[in-house]
Amino acid sequence: MSEPTPPRRGRPLPRLIGWFLLLAAIGLAGLAFKEYLIYRVGNRTYNTISKAVILSTPVPHLPPPEVSISTSSVDAPPALVPTPQAPMAPLDSDPTLPPNPTATTQPDQLIVIDFPALHDINPDANYWIYSAGTPINYPMVYAKDNQHYLTHLIDGNYNKLGSLFIDARNAPDFSDDNTLIYGHNMDDGSMFSSLLNYRNPSYFQEHPFIYILTPSVDYRAE
DSSP: OOOOOOOOOOOOHHHHHHHHHHHHHHHHHHHHHHHHHHHHHHHHHHHHHHHHHEEEEEEEEOOOOOOOOEEEETTSOOOOOOOSOOOOOBTTOOTTSOOOTTOOSSOEEEEEEOHHHHHHHOTTOOEEEEOTTSSOEEEEEEOSSSSGGGSBOTTSOBOTTOOEEEOTTSOTTSOSSOOEEEEOBOTTSOBTGGGGGGGSHHHHHHSOOEEEEOSSOEEEEO
16 A cells, blocks of 8 residues: 655745745846946937037137027927017127126137038037036937937937937927927936926026027027
């Protein structure tokens, strides 16, 4: 008469939980590394382009009159609602216009962009947006739609950083009453994430202007 077979012993529950947690940790680490690579590639691309097309920094310009633009995170774009704002005005505009009451007595200090070199990188890139002392120092594009540059760098490669771009519904020469410029609010402080700092009045006082440079004329926006 054979002896009864002893029942199978199941794998201890704590060991199963331990393996599950280990696999979950490996998966999260992989995702974090992938995210790191996306940020690294995107920021390195823009740093390389900046070194290639920024010829000098800074150069003096006389203070221009006040102008207005709107910048926005692409996560929550505002509606195109006309408001009584002045159109963009060039830095070298009519000197008889009334001065900006918030302008400093010191001349503006601007970078110089090699626009032919920038255009060779991307024909849509006819602008450079810049704010002294802030992370905002990027090429900017105007395209036929508001989708492509959400997920493509200025060099055409796919990347979640995307590009800074002018709303396709706007005129490319800033002749509209309001011009919308989109950029992501990135977790590493790049692109347009620094705009949130303007909630702090002292930050505004230190960085009151954003500049848009073009091949033919430069603009200053408060």
